[in-house]
Amino acid sequence: MNYAIDPAPVYSLAIANSDARFPVNRIFCVGRNYAAHAREMGRDPDREKPFFFMKPANATVPADGGETTIPYPPKTANFHHEIELVAVIGKGGADIPVERALEHVFGYAVGLDMTRRDIQLEARDKGRPWEFGKSFAKSAPIGPISRVADVGHLTEGRIAVSVNGAPRQDSDISKLIWSVAESIAYLSEYEALEPGDVIMTGTPEGVNAVVAGDVMIGEVAGLTPITVRVRGA
Ligand code: MN
Numbered sequence: 001m002n003y004a005i006d007p008a009p010v011y012s013l014a015i016a017n018s019d020a021r022f023p024v025n026r027i028f029c030v031g032r033n034y035a036a037h038a039r040e041m042g043r044d045p046d047r048e049k050p051f052f053f054m055k056p057a058n059a060t061v062p063a064d065g066g067e068t069t070i071p072y073p074p075k076t077a078n079f080h081h082e083i084e085l086v087a088v089i090g091k092g093g094a095d096i097p098v099e100r101a102l103e104h105v106f107g108y109a110v111g112l113d114m115t116r117r118d119i120q121l122e123a124r125d126k127g128r129p130w131e132f133g134k135s136f137a138k139s140a141p142i143g144p145i146s147r148v149a150d151v152g153h154l155t156e157g158r159i160a161v162s163v164n165g166a167p168r169q170d171s172d173i174s175k176l177i178w179s180v181a182e183s184i185a186y187l188s189e190y191e192a193l194e195p196g197d198v199i200m201t202g203t204p205e206g207v208n209a210v211v212a213g214d215v216m217i218g219e220v221a222g223l224t225p226i227t228v229r230v231r232g233a
Contacts, residue, residue, distance in 0.1 A: 008057075008058070010023050010024075011023070011024045011057045011058060011060035011062075012024060012060075012062065013060065013062050013064075013088070013109065013142055013143075013144065013145050013198075014062055014064040014065075014143075014144040014145065015107070015144060015145045015147065016144045016145065016146045016147070016150065016224055017147070017150060018147070022088055022106065022107075022145050022196070023196050024057045024060045024196055024198055025057065025194050025195065025196030025197050025198070026054060026057065026194070026196075026197050026198070027054060027055040027056070027057065027059055027060070027140055027197075027198045027199075027200065028052050028053075028054055028187060028197060028198070028199050028200070029052060029053050029054065029055060029084075029113055029134070029199075029200040029202075030050055030051075030052060030178065030183050030199070030200065030201050030202040031050070031051045031052065031053060031202065032045060032048065032051075032177075032202065033050065033176050033177050033178055033183075033201060033202025033203075034171060034175050034176065034177065034202055034203065034204040034205060035175070035177060036171070036175075036204060036205035037202070037203055037204050037205045037206075037207065038177075039205070040205050040206075040207070045177060049186075050177070050178040050182075050183060050186050050187075052187060052190075053130050053134055053135070054135060055113075055134060055135045055136075055139055055140050055200075056135055056137075058137045058138075059135065059136065059137060059138065059139040059140040060140055060142065060198075061138050061140060061141040061142070061228075062141075062142065063110075063112075063141040063142060063143045063226040063227070063228055064143060064144045064224070064226075066227065067215070067227045067228070067229055068141055068226065068227065068228050068229070069228070069229045069230075069231050070114065070138050070139075070141055070228055070229070070230060070231065071138060071230075071231045072211070072212050072230050072231060073114075073116060073136055073137075073138075073139070075116065075119065075132070076116035076117075076118055076119055077118055078116070078117040078118040078209050079114065079115070079116060079117070079209055079210055079211075079230070080114070080115045080116075080117040080207045080208060080209055080210070081112055081114065081115075081161055081163070081168065081169070081207065081208065081210055081216055081218075082112060082113040082114070082115055082169075082203035082207050083110070083111075083112060083159055083160065083161035083169050083203055083204070083218045083219075083220075084110075084111050084112065084113050084159075084200045084201055084202060084203050085108060085110070085111075085154065085159060085173050085176075085180070085200075085201045085220050086108060086109040086110065086111035086142055086198060086199065086200050086201065087105050087107075087108055087180045087183075087184070087198075087199045087201060088105070088106050088107055088108070088109065088145055088196075088197070088198050088199070089104050089105065089106060089184075089193050089194070089195060089196065089197040089198070089199065090104065090105065090106030090107075090195055091103065091104045091106075091195060092104070092192060092193045092194040092195050092197075093188060093192065093193055094188050094189075094191075094192035094193070095188060095189055096184055096185050096188040096193070097185060098181050098182055098185040099181075101180070101181035101182070101184040101185045101188075102148075102153050102180065102181050102184075104184060104193060105148055105153070105180065105184070106145065106147065106148065107145040107146050107147040107148055107150075107151075108145065108146055108148075108151065108153075108154050108220070108223055109142050109143045109144060109145045109146065109223060109224070110142070110143040110218050110219060110220045110223050110224065110225060110226050111140060111141065111142040111143070111200055111218075111226075112140065112141045112142075112161070112216065112218055112226070112228060113134070113139070113140060113200050113203060114138075114139040114140065114141070115133060115134055115139070115207075116132065116133045116134075116136070117133065117207075117209070118133075119132045119133040120133025120134060121133070140198075140200065141226060141228045142198070142226075143218075143223065143224045143225065143226040144224045146222070146223050146224065151222055151223070153180070154173060154180075154220070154221075154222060154223075155173070155174060155179070155180075156172060156173060156174035156221075157172065157173055157174075157220060157221030157222055158170070158171075158172055158219070158220070158221045159171050159172065159173050159204060159219070159220045159221075160218070160219050161216055161217065161218040161219070162216070162217050163208075163210055163214050163215070163216050164214055164215055168206050168207075168208055169203065169204050169205065169206035169207065170204075170206065171204030171205065171206075173201075173220065173221075175204065176201060176202065177202075178202075180199070180201060183199060183201060184199065187199070210230050211230065212230050212231060212232040213229070213230065213232045214229070214230045215227065215228070215229045215230075216228045216229075216230075
């Protein structure tokens with residue numbers, strides 16, 4: 001192909017027990033998918049259907065091979081961690097029924113939906129898009145993918161993140177309001193899923209700020225944990 005400029009790079013994630021890498025297409029994120037987190041954000045979890053926002057592929061930070069570093073982004077004074085179970089799509093499809101949805105999952109990983117909370121909430125309260133709060137470069141550190149073939153499907157187990165060794169978020173993925181299967185089915189009614197799509201399934205309560213130099217350790221039971229440092233000034 002004769003491109004006029006260099007094409008964008010392919011962003012990819014490691015795969016546990018494999019030399020192959022998973023190429024990232026789009027990143028869909030589920031909003032307020034744990035009741036206690038919806039409440040801490042000032043919303044009623046019982047009255048909302050799932051909703052989604054997106055991050056660009058260049059949000060991807062492969063968090064494998066020990067400690068990974070992300071920059072403290074510009075234009076925020078309230079940079080938050082959101083620990084999330086990540087499901088990645090191996091097989092695309094539209095209007096996927098719930099009972100077939102998990103057939104589209106290639107594997108699972110631990111991820112952080114890093115958020116400029118001050119910008120997000122200002123946008124939310126003004127009825128504007130969340131983009132500058134959520135959709136920025138290097139805002140999605142994600143660990144190695146464990147293949148369904150290796151670990152099966154995850155429906156329960158601890159999800160947690162600590163900062164500098166102190167517990168911050170600590171919950172269980174069984175508390176997801178919309179399961180991985182339900183999220184895939186719902187999303188696929190609005191947008192055909194494609195191989196390489198990544199779904200960040202939402203965060204439990206306890207979101208809070210990090211500052212330069214902080215080290216986050218994120219974990220989901222059964223998956224490879226991630227260690228992510230916020231770069232100092
Ligand atoms: Mn999130």
